[in-house]
Amino acid sequence: xxxxxxxxxxxxxxxxxxxxxxxxxxxxxxxxxxxxxxxxxxxxxxxxxxxxxxxxxxxxxxxxxxxxxxxxxxxxxxxxxxxxxxxxxxxxxxxxxxxxxxxxxxxxxxxxxxxxxxxxxxxxxxxxxxxxxxxxxxxxxxxxxxxxxxxxxxxxxxxxxxxxxxxxxxxxxxxxxxxxxxxxxxxxxxxxxxxxxxxxxxxxxxxxxxxxxxxxxxxxxxxxxxxxxxxxxxxxxxxxxxxxxxxxxxxxxxxxxxxxxxxxxxxxxxxxxxxxxx
Numbered sequence: 001x002x003x004x005x006x007x008x009x010x011x012x013x014x015x016x017x018x019x020x021x022x023x024x025x026x027x028x029x030x031x032x033x034x035x036x037x038x039x040x041x042x043x044x045x046x047x048x049x050x051x052x053x054x055x056x057x058x059x060x061x062x063x064x065x066x067x068x069x070x071x072x073x074x075x076x077x078x079x080x081x082x083x084x085x086x087x088x089x090x091x092x093x094x095x096x097x098x099x100x101x102x103x104x105x106x107x108x109x110x111x112x113x114x115x116x117x118x119x120x121x122x123x124x125x126x127x128x129x130x131x132x133x134x135x136x137x138x139x140x141x142x143x144x145x146x147x148x149x150x151x152x153x154x155x156x157x158x159x160x161x162x163x164x165x166x167x168x169x170x171x172x173x174x175x176x177x178x179x180x181x182x183x184x185x186x187x188x189x190x191x192x193x194x195x196x197x198x199x200x201x202x203x204x205x206x207x208x209x210x211x212x213x214x215x216x217x218x219x220x221x222x223x224x225x226x227x228x229x230x231x232x233x234x235x236x237x238x239x240x241x242x243x244x245x246x247x248x249x250x251x252x253x254x255x256x257x258x259x260x261x262x263x264x265x266x267x268x269x270x271x272x273x274x275x276x277x278x
Contacts, residue, residue, distance in 0.1 A: 079258045080176040081266040082189075082250060085111050089270075094277040095167040095242075108162050108172065112155070115227045116148040124225065127213040132182055134216070141223045144213045146230065152204040154232030167276045168236050173250055174228040175210065175257075179219050183212070185255035189231040194247045202234040210252070235274065242278040247271065 032040070086107035093101035127133050127144035135141045148155045154170035156162055162170040173189055189208040193199040205211075214229040233250065251259040251269040259268030 078178075079267055080178050080181065081264070082252060082268060082270040083174050083176060083266075084250075084270050084272055085172040085174070089272045091169065091171075091272065091274045092277070093164060093169075093275075095165060096278065098161075098165070100277075101161070101164040101169075104169070105156075105161055105164055108170070109156050109160075111172070112148045112151075116146060116230070118147045118149055121145050121147040129211050129213055131213060132215055133213050135218065139222070141218045141226070143223065143225045143227070146214070146227055150205050151230060151232040153202065154204050154234050163234055167242065167278065168234060169274065169276070170232050170234045171272070173231045173233065173270070175252070177217050177226075177228060180216050182215050183210075183255040183257050186212075187252050187255035187257060189233070189250055190253045191233050191248055191250040193235075194249070195244075197240070199241060199246070200236040202236065204232040204234070208233070237276055239278065242276050245273055245275045247273055 086104040088104070088107075091104060093104065095101070122145070124143040124145040133142075133144055149157060151170075151172070153159055154162060154172070164170075187210045189203065189210070191201055208231045210229050210231060217223055217226055235248070237246075249269060249271045253259070257268045261267045265271065
């Protein structure tokens with residue numbers, strides 16, 4: 001049982017704790033008077049308003065130096081990579097079973113139907129071949145026509161299975177977009193198969209050319225309807241090539257576009273594996 005001498009001490013401790021939060025004798029809250037709290041809150045209000053103003057000003061000045069169409073720094077990606085469709089680096093299917101190659105056919109068809117539909121491409125310009133399509137004054141850049149019909153037997157128009165049903169599949173290749181890129185020379189795609197007996201191939205458009213009229217690209221905002229030129233490669237496989245995993249490497253040749261950088265296996269080239277089961 002506590003003694004009566006402990007009660008005043010407990011009251012003093014309780015009073016001291018309450019006074020630290022609010023002292024009725026001095027009117028202080030947490031050790032500060034109302035005037036002191038007003039001054040410190042005013043200081044922080046002015047301080048943070050100043051910081052917000054400085055941040056807004058620096059962002060506004062920085063935005064004035066930027067171009068809506070062209071990135072300020074482009075030195076990290078000076079050359080384009082090569083991309084393959086269907087979207088797979090391992091193409092394996094049985095040519096006698098439609099369900100086995102349906103995913104590849106659907107991928108190619110949806111890709112071409114979306115961006116390279118002949119009806120939509122008719123709205124674009126029929127540009128002269130072999131010349132850069134330079135557009136300096138137009139705010140909305142025009143686009144050179146690339147119809148899926150240019151891909152002939154790999155267009156999906158005459159052969160809706162893109163050669164997969166006959167064991168001679170098509171793949172589509174395109175360069176990544178780089179603003180302002182103007183390849184020097186006459187770029188074309190060349191593919192090789194790593195095996196003793198070479199595999200014959202057909203290229204569409206003719207000789208796998210990537211015409212200069214599709215360059216330069218002016219950016220997504222200015223060049224809204226732009227589509228990259230495609231190169232279709234039809235692998236003319238024979239029975240002796242079936243049931244074997246073939247490694248195919250495609251490179252962009254004939255120009256200054258780099259295709260031999262060991263640090264980036266997709267710079268100007270792409271390697272994929274294909275296996276047709278009979």
